[in-house]
Amino acid sequence: MSIEENVKQVKERIAAAALAAGRRPEDILLVAATKTNGADKVRQAVAAGVDICGENRVQEMLEKNAQGAYEGAPLHFIGHLQKNKVKQVVGLAELIHGADSLELIRVIDRTAAAKGLVQELLLEVNIGAEASKSGFAPEEIPPTLAEIAKMDHVRVRGLMAIPPVCASGEENRPYFAQMEKLFIDNGQKKYDNVRMDFLSMGMSGDFEEAIAFGANMVRVGTAIFGERVYQ
Ligand SMILES: *Cc1c(COP(=O)(O)O)cnc(C)c1O
Numbered sequence: 001m002s003i004e005e006n007v008k009q010v011k012e013r014i015a016a017a018a019l020a021a022g023r024r025p026e027d028i029l030l031v032a033a034t035k036t037n038g039a040d041k042v043r044q045a046v047a048a049g050v051d052i053c054g055e056n057r058v059q060e061m062l063e064k065n066a067q068g069a070y071e072g073a074p075l076h077f078i079g080h081l082q083k084n085k086v087k088q089v090v091g092l093a094e095l096i097h098g099a100d101s102l103e104l105i106r107v108i109d110r111t112a113a114a115k116g117l118v119q120e121l122l123l124e125v126n127i128g129a130e131a132s133k134s135g136f137a138p139e140e141i142p143p144t145l146a147e148i149a150k151m152d153h154v155r156v157r158g159l160m161a162i163p164p165v166c167a168s169g170e171e172n173r174p175y176f177a178q179m180e181k182l183f184i185d186n187g188q189k190k191y192d193n194v195r196m197d198f199l200s201m202g203m204s205g206d207f208e209e210a211i212a213f214g215a216n217m218v219r220v221g222t223a224i225f226g227e228r229v230y231q
Helices: 003-020 039-048 058-066 083-089 102-115 138-148 169-188 207-212
Strands: 029-033 052-055 075-077 095-099 119-125 154-161 194-200 217-220
Touching (some): 003 039, 003 207, 052 058, 058 083, 102 138
Parallel strands (some): 029 052
């Protein structure tokens, strides 16, 4: 199957899942998770109509960006961001999905200030409370939002999660349900610099379940590009 056909199928599945949940297909954004796939394949995905390109590694993103891989689609950073790489990402990625500590967010704020811009981000929630994963615990979200309200160069646009690896999408439902509740609850209180617009969750194996629980950004790699080949 070509990338074009894969994107078409994924979009059809997104639309079906949205309609089944009583939601509008056009409200759900498809982020192509492009890691390990070269500029040519990324261009094919953009031409096929993915809404956004999501990159994981800073070096890879800079290389593909120099090759014009993302032309025609917004670029998001969806990987784990190290503090020493913030400078290369701020201003280039429209949205940073994995803002996983207040320390990192302060660095992003300072870097964005130096560049004279406001960086948008999603708070990453460690919804499975996994020791191996970074991200905020659910109870840390409100105090974190209160801190971000005092910053001038970052804006929170929503939440993101990568639930524990489960054998099936169905097993992820409790995690997606918890995320939906956090998204709604934390969106009710008003903070400066915070707008709960986006709930980023769901990957190739479980994006339909995520959509059933309110996801409006799904990050899909394998179902678009095929199995990844790591060099
Ligand atoms: C790779 C990746 C995805 C996509 O995973 P697939 O299972 O290939 O769809 C989504 N989100 C993040 C953060 C990723 O790193």
